[in-house]
Amino acid sequence: MKKFFGEFKEFISRGNVLDLAVGVMIGAAFQAIVTALCTNIITPLIDLIIGTIAGKSIEEMTSVLKVGPIDFGAFLSAVINFIIMAFIVFLIVKGFNKLTSLRKKEEEEEEPATKTCPFCCSEIDINATRCPHCTSQLEK
Ligand SMILES: [Zn+2]
Incomplete structure (x- = not known):
């Protein structure tokens, strides 16, 4: 079970999850723009054109056919919502990137645990005073 959570933690910290979440969020926000475009501008426009072809007056269209008004404000607010959302996602x-790069830096700055023996070039413990491979006396 511990291994499972370890894997999960690694999965999250890799940043793939963030990419995925950003994709989903941007996708949802963009869908809201498309929906607003359709309901507030395209559908009323189509209704208006069809109504005009059928020879209906504006009063008839709004009362009988229930044609919604073209609402640029609602569409614009959807666009602004999208921009704000994208900005927040960007932040x-x-x-997150700053956090991960900070963690990477910390890992890099960790002191080395080994050194190289100047006599036989094997890797030995940093605190060793005598090489375990060639038994040479080492200076600290
Ligand atoms: Zn040695």
Whole structure:
């Protein structure tokens, strides 16, 4: 079970999950724009054109055919929502990248646990005073 959680932690920290989440969020937000475009601009426009072809007046269209008004404001607010969302996602990704690069730096700056014996060139413990391979006396 411990191994399972370890794997899960690794899976999250790799950043693939973040990429996936960003993709889903941007996709959902973009869908909202498309929906707003259709309901507020394209559908009313089509209704209006069909109504005009059928020879209906604007009053008839809105009352009988229930044609919605063309609403640029609603569409614009959907676009603005998308921009704000994208900006927030950008900040999250930026913060996450900073965090992971910081962690990487910490790992890199960790002191080495081994040194190389100057006599036989084997890797030995950093605190060794005598090489376990060639038994040479080492200076600290
Ligand atoms: Zn040695």
